[in-house]
Amino acid sequence: MKKFIMIFAISLTTILFTLFGLYQLMNARSFQVFGGLVEQVNTEEKVVALTFDDGPTEKTDDILKILADTKVKATFFLNGNMIKKNPEAAKSIVQAGHELGNHTYSHQRMIFKSYSFIENEIERTDEAIRKVGYKGDIHFRPPNGKKLFLLPFYLNKHDKKTIMWNIEPDSDPEIAGSSDRIFQHVNETIEPGSIILLHVMYDNEERESLEAVEKIIHTLKDKGYSFQTVSELLESGSD
Numbered sequence: 432m433k434k435f436i437m438i439f440a441i442s443l444t445t446i447l448f449t450l451f452g453l454y455q456l457m458n459a460r461s462f463q464v465f466g467g468l469v470e471q472v473n474t475e476e477k478v479v480a481l482t483f484d485d486g487p488t489e490k491t492d493d494i495l496k497i498l499a500d501t502k503v504k505a506t507f508f509l510n511g512n513m514i515k516k517n518p519e520a521a522k523s524i525v526q527a528g529h530e531l532g533n534h535t536y537s538h539q540r541m542i543f544k545s546y547s548f549i550e551n552e553i554e555r556t557d558e559a560i561r562k563v564g565y566k567g568d569i570h571f572r573p574p575n576g577k578k579l580f581l582l583p584f585y586l587n588k589h590d591k592k593t594i595m596w597n598i599e600p601d602s603d604p605e606i607a608g609s610s611d612r613i614f615q616h617v618n619e620t621i622e623p624g625s626i627i628l629l630h631v632m633y634d635n636e637e638r639e640s641l642e643a644v645e646k647i648i649h650t651l652k653d654k655g656y657s658f659q660t661v662s663e664l665l666e667s668g669s670d
């Protein structure tokens with residue numbers, strides 16, 4: 432009986448460690464099993480990238496206006512189903528000279544999904560991105576940052592870079608509710624090579640992020656930073 436309890440305890444501990452490990456792996460911003468993943472670019476230069484996830488929606492013009500007024504080029508990780516719904520919005524992003532990235536077709540977490548499901552989500556989105564006239568490299572960002580084995584395997588096989596982020600003010604509920612706190616968080620944590628993630632395509636809290644963008648841009652410019660697209664930032668990096 433004693434032996435049985437021992438074996439049971441060891442097995443349970445092993446299972447718990449494995450689950451904990453998988454959880455860490457699924458959420459890790461700087462590591463995945465296959466291929467590279469970028470959360471920040473290694474550079475001494477004061478260059479950073481602004482990235483916007485989700486959409487496009489009918490709100491796209493609001494962010495495009497701010498970027499045009501401040502002469503900043505950004506990177507938009509879009510969902511294929513939303514491009515299909517709002518092709519004109521996606522075209523305006525391309526025509527304004529911004530970079531487009533793939534954020535899957537239907538914004539589901541790419542874990543516990545079949546290989547063909549993942550393939551389909553990414554390829555349909557690449558097609559939608561090409562259809563609205565985008566010609567550059569298409570990098571990938573997983574919804575909610577989640578990945579385990581099949582997604583990195585697919586991306587590595589197709590030479591697609593996984594772009595994460597190192598600054599995400601509006602994912603923290605303590606910060607997301609106020610454009611001032613969003614701005615402060617970016618201002619305090621900014622470093623050369625940073626990739627800033629913001630959500631500006633929907634209403635409610637995301638309006639706070641939109642309102643923070645202009646102040647973030649002006650303040651970082653005053654500090655000597657310049658803004659690049661993700662592809663440009665990758666070129667600036669030393670690795």
Ligand SMILES: [Zn+2]
Pocket residue numbers: 484485534538574575
């Ligand atoms: Zn997203």
